[in-house]
Amino acid sequence: MPPVNEQDPPQGELLLRLRGISKTFGAVTALSDIELDVHAGEVVALVGDNGAGKSTLVKILAGVHQPTTGTIEFGGRQVTVDNPRKALELGIATVFQDLALCENLDVVANLFLGHELSPLRLDEVQMEVRAWKLLQELAARIPSVREPVASLSGGQRQTVAIARSLLLDPKVIMLDEPTAALGVAQTAEVLNLIERVRARGHGVILISHNMEDVRAVADRIVVLRLGRNAGVFGGEASHEELVTAITGARENAVSRRRDRGIEATGGEQP
Template identity: 65%
Template sequence: MSTPVLELSGISKTFGAVKALTEVDFQVDPGEVVALLGDNGAGKSTLVKVIAGAHPADSGGTIYWDGEPVTIGAPADAQRLGIATIYQDLALCDNLDIVGNLFLGNERLHFPGTLDEVEMERRAVELLDSLSVSIPSLRVPVAALSGGQRQIIAIARSLLGQPRVVMLDEPTAALGVAQTAQVLDLIERLRDQGLGVVLISHNMADVRAVADRAVVLRLGRNAGDFPIASTSYEEIVAAITGASDNPVTRRSTRTGSSATATKDKE
């Protein structure tokens, strides 16, 4: 059994009187897509920010990297380990072109004060080719790109630091069908390259399409860890809601009963 690249054990986080996380366990293996699921307020965003170093965890829990205990007290700590986080706002500059966004804050220089545009464009082409991403021109402003293309550029930018774990916060939210497929294809390619991917999503179709496991949080606590291939949609929804009788299971029962009745008539 391989050692998880990232493992959290007994992680808690308190904001004043609010207990956002209570002794949460979580792990990601190399070459694995783990979906982090839960209703609004379940603690997903807090857990992601703990991993990203934006909200240091309370004392008592332990974070392991390649099996060794580490401390993530700031975003720089997470970046040094090899953790990249792409939030929903993507943090792209609409007035800059693709190359400018990819290397923003990490520009290549000929010598102090002069950008090496040729080298940055060469590296950008190399990076996007490695991800099998096709964009007609790297010099168009990011504002002119589709939602899916913008998401892909944000993910590609995070890969320049050669991370080993990539966390994606609702990457397909508000995307069309074709754009969603592009992003899901890219997630699969990240997995194929041996990266650990954490996918935060409310879209169960996306989760079932690309995730290997689903970790469910409810009210800041672990509510289940499910292998996607052998777990039904209804089981995961029951873990998210905390009730086996919910609109999804009731609808499934009605649909099943209707299908059975139709078959009996035939």
């Protein structure tokens, strides 16, 4: 389906290109002819209702599933992402909603879990220095890198998970519902962090149900509906436009509220 709202092409290098990606599970078609581009230094939001195919697409890029048909290009060449390790080697990191943190370990141990420096004789000092440097670059509000993760807030835990994904210097980072179940202050902290990750030149794929969060940080918004592309919008897209693309219904509660507002103001957009 052609984009609903054409945008000027981003200026950053094209990192990731998906063309004709489809995925079937037996007789069930989860994705059909999906197209997606991600450039360096941009946030691409992936939105859609439950069952739209967002999780399946993320798992394909993370190497958990393989597409039935279609091509994945990374860094200008066609690649096969047949396992999670291959995704990391290419430069695609994923922060899933459950974060996969060990609450009994401190921040340093979580950041380097599985990638310890000098694993036979841990270089604790160097790991702590690198942890502080990375968190300072992200302007993260972590009281101490020796603080157990169990004592951190939801926003701080999300920060640790994102910082861990940056240790291997990936080119593309996928964030699955990073602000889910967070308070207002913690959500603002995570959104600020996403902007700082973009400023470092990474491509960010943001999966979220929160339209306000999406509009706050996304450069482009890609809508999926029933496993297909349903439109591409700029970050300035209205809530009504996004809801219409997600649901496929021109008339809904959001559009009716807008119409009531126009009538109340004498026919002018409030």
